[in-house]
Amino acid sequence: AENNEKAENNTITISGGKAYDVYAAVTGGGDAVGNTVQMSGGEVAYLGGAATDYGDRKDGSAINNKVIMSGGKAQEVAGGEVFEAGIAQGNSVKMTGGEAQNVYGGGTYSSSAKENYVEISGKAIVTGSGDNGYEEDGEKVNNKGVYGAISGASSGESFGSLENNSVKISGEAQVSNAYGAYSFGGADVIGNSVEISGNATVSGDVYGGSSATGSVSGNIVKIGGNATVSGNVYGGHSITGSVTDNTIELSGNANVDNANLFGYDKKTSTVSFSRTLSQKAASSGNTLTIKGWSGSVKQVKDFEKIKFGEIDLDNLPSNGTVLTITNLNNNDLENTFIDAQGVKFKSGTEIKAGMALNFIASGNDQELYINDDNIEFGNFTAGVAQEGEGKLELQDGKLIYTSTEVHASGQTHLVAENRAVAAAFVNQGSELIADALDTLSRTDGYGVKTFAAVYGNHSKYDVNSDLKINGWSSIVGVGSEKQLAQGDFSWGVFYENGSGNYRTANSFNNEFFRGDGSLVYNGGGITASYAKKSGSYAEASLRAGMLKSEMDNALKDINGAGYGYKSETAYYGAHLGIGKILTLNESTSVDLYGKFFHTYNKGDNFDVAGDKFEFDSITSDRLRLGTRYTVNKNNKWSSYYGIAWEYEFNGDADMKAMNKAVPTQSMQGSSYMAEIGLNYQPNTASPWSFDLSMRGYAGEREGFSGNVQAIYNF
Incomplete structure (x- = not known):
């Protein structure tokens, strides 16, 4: 052109x-x-x-x-x-x-x-x-x-x-x-x-x-x-x-x-x-x-x-x-x-x-010389799991780097925090079991009963860095209630499932980044309760299952690449409860109770970007003392209000990253709960019963939850 x-x-x-x-x-x-x-x-x-x-x-x-x-x-x-x-x-x-x-x-x-x-x-x-x-x-x-x-x-x-x-x-x-x-x-x-x-x-x-x-x-x-x-x-x-x-x-x-x-x-x-x-x-x-x-x-x-x-x-x-x-x-x-x-x-x-x-060395007979004022050293990082401090100095004609202090990287603390919150989420499932027993006791009739409940919650746990989790738990089961000479005996078998998600914030090498986590547990168990005509009662349950936790973009490596991890561990749980229902009149009662929850989560180990992480087992022992006030007991609509104090005796999550201990993440401490609920049974002849409740939490655990239950009596 x-x-x-x-x-x-x-x-x-x-x-x-x-x-x-x-x-x-x-x-x-x-x-x-x-x-x-x-x-x-x-x-x-x-x-x-x-x-x-x-x-x-x-x-x-x-x-x-x-x-x-x-x-x-x-x-x-x-x-x-x-x-x-x-x-x-x-x-x-x-x-x-x-x-x-x-x-x-x-x-x-x-x-x-x-x-x-x-x-x-x-x-x-x-x-x-x-x-x-x-x-x-x-x-x-x-x-x-x-x-x-x-x-x-x-x-x-x-x-x-x-x-x-x-x-x-x-x-x-x-x-x-x-x-x-x-x-x-x-x-x-x-x-x-x-x-x-x-x-x-x-x-x-x-x-x-x-x-x-x-x-x-x-x-x-x-x-x-x-x-x-x-x-x-x-x-x-x-x-x-x-x-x-x-x-x-x-x-x-x-x-x-x-x-x-x-x-x-x-x-x-x-x-x-x-x-x-x-x-x-x-x-x-x-x-x-x-x-x-x-x-x-x-x-x-x-x-x-x-x-x-x-x-x-x-x-x-x-x-x-x-x-x-x-x-x-x-x-x-x-x-x-x-x-x-x-x-x-x-x-x-x-x-x-x-x-x-040795960082720099001579390959001939000449001795390396570097002005001491021209040498700078300090912190180091290793993979996703380790960090520390080192020094650099000339020794015998070589420039030698020596690590002086090593510990787990600060970003790994989040992994331990996530582990603690995952265990706490499984603990919430035990509440749903106890709630199912409470609802069974409020329904009229004997014989075979099926029950189902859905429990949604938004909670924040006061570990070393507060983590907020949104989750759903559900339970479905079949059981029976039988009248005995001195009271009523109820039992049931159930399947439980829970899923939750949360977001995290972390930093590495002065870079801040967001991660996403998810939790799923599946398990089952048995439950039983005995209520005397005098109002005293006792209850218990056993449960077992598997907890899966997964994080995306939880950690960064030395090149800025993001890594997640997956962990799957077994859990076992039990609870015991005793209480006394005081009848104030035909339509009003007060329930005074104490419940003890025990949950054990097995340990696990996995690799992230070639670095080894090890979870210790977590044992949770919680005592809850509370009272519940129920009105309109004889109506098809009844309501209840309650308060409780709960104390976690253990709940420590320990972890090592490349054999370096990470600070313990603990859920130990007191929490406070207030609840309001509504129970509906169309009439004494109806096989159906429904229960709706809401709770608020403060202290070690903060947040709120909602619970919907349905029972069908054959």
Whole structure:
């Protein structure tokens, strides 16, 4: 397209043959947008999604053009190229196979390139040799390879910038050199990245960003997986511009045994088509980050900071050192700040006080030297379960980290709290059993009876951190009431079910997050009561079942990922009650009672993100003393009002996280209850009876509940 015409959404497919230049679109003054070249075979010299250099007009933009290459060969591959006034943005090259010498997502001469990217994966090869017209110390530099973006303006020009371009190399790809962005001249190079992972191999140099005279800042090189890098690795490079806040990050099982790592490039350089530039770049904030990696490297220097972020104790090399520098000069790190504040150990390893670990050691006869004022240490975390404090100091030529204090992570307290509340929720089921017996005693008639009740509640429990739970419990059963010489005897068998949910708030590494919990129990049991004609009575029940508790997003790990857990335990319960009903007149009575509830919840253990959690068993022993006042006993509508005091003697939930005790969560203490209820029996001949009640709670347990019961007498 020429004369400012736009070239858009054109496609070329190459599966074989030979050609020189192949571009999906070329414009003269117009924009090239969304054009694509796909290559699976054949051989070409130059392969591009789009270029804007046709004729006399060279000011069009190249936006979102693509090259997709799965096979074949090319000397140079470009997603999109611009020259004078246009911008190269969002262009890409994706190679899953084939071979090339020089690859860049976006190319410019004197304008900007932003958000272009290159992905090299599979078994693709980019091993071109030769230079792109650049010299250092008077010699041509072999800098052909992979670029997120490249700018060709000379060092005397400073048009445009290279921002947020990226290179990703993965699979079994082989690459010579890799650059997040590269400017021959004065373009600023900002926020670009190179990420090398999988089993990829980079045999040459790697730069987060490079500019001859522009500023270079915020670029990053990530080397992880099982990738191998054997050349020089620079966070940033500029001859006269500033080089600030660039990062090299090592993770996984990356092999950098034969690599040299530099925060920035200090070399005096010469641009081939310009003057010699002898002024060295100012630098600050350039960082090497260790993130779950350990191993050796030939050289580490020119970093303002080395940050130990994440340590994998299970994957340390045989010498037990996180970072071994095999070609150390003793003053390489003299002015480097070592940051071990907030070290993060991976999950699954128990940390003990006094554990010593080599963070940095020399692999030659040079002794490591670091200024004591440049060493910072403090708190650490380990997985989701542990945290503590440590210190970092030079000892015998090594930088050694020692844990001084270790305890369970504060976020694990919530798990113990949830456990206590789960046990309390099961305890509520015993109230429903006792209520069913009370309702049976208020109905007329003997023989076989069926009963059912639904109990809804909203409660807050005063454990170490108040937790609110909304739940429903139900009971269905069959029983019988028989008249004896001295009174009435009732018995029944029942099935019980309960389900509840709640929300939690937790924090980890200064991040606050919400979790969601759910509880379900299923069980059954037997119950019996004996009421004398004098008004005295006794009652008892036995119950057993399974309690399931589940939490989503309960805990965070060192990388910020959320984890939940599931627990399933058996429970057993019993209750005994005695009381005396005092008849005031034909329609009014007062019930004075005492009831004792015992519940036992078995322990459990489970893993969260590789960390082991152990629940101890929970025993609950509650005594309730109360009175109930009933009126209109002989009417089909009768009502009752009651108050009670309850005391929990035990109710302690103990837990360990990676063998570290978590503070006991206790429900021990007093609660107070007030109730109002209504009983309906159409007439003495009716087999049906219904009961409705509401209760309010204060003290250790706060909240309210409602209960609906129905009884059918055969």
